[in-house]
Amino acid sequence: MKNTHKIIFLLIVLILLIFAFVFSTSGLISGNSSLDYTNSWTKAICNETHCQDYIIYCEGDELVRQSPISGAIISIPPEWEDPRDEEMRERVCEII
Numbered sequence: 708m709k710n711t712h713k714i715i716f717l718l719i720v721l722i723l724l725i726f727a728f729v730f731s732t733s734g735l736i737s738g739n740s741s742l743d744y745t746n747s748w749t750k751a752i753c754n755e756t757h758c759q760d761y762i763i764y765c766e767g768d769e770l771v772r773q774s775p776i777s778g779a780i781i782s783i784p785p786e787w788e789d790p791r792d793e794e795m796r797e798r799v800c801e802i803i
Contacts, residue, residue, distance in 0.1 A: 744771045746800070753789055753796075757782055765800035773799075 744764040750773075751758045760779035764771040789796060 749776065750799070753783065755785075763799060768800045770800050 744766050746765045748763055749760050750763050751760050753759075758781050760776045761773045762776060763773050
């Protein structure tokens with residue numbers, strides 16, 4: 708009987724540790740959750756020589772953060788012109 712109680716106790720402790728680990732890595736406890744935005748999308752941000760894709764996170768019309776997408780960068784030739792108008796290039800969180 709004592710061994711059964713020990714096994715049940717250890718299983719309960721193990722289950723609690725697993726739940727604690729899952730919640731801490733998901734960001735729900737630490738406040739690092741990705742749920743701090745209402746909209747997200749990708750956007751190419753270009754300079755004179757390269758374009759890099761970013762994931763844009765917004766809360767309403769406020770920028771929460773932008774994260775570059777690894778490997779999503781291209782070199783552009785010197786004569787290349789961005790086909791987007793200036794408003795589209797500068798737009799970050801304004802919903803169309």
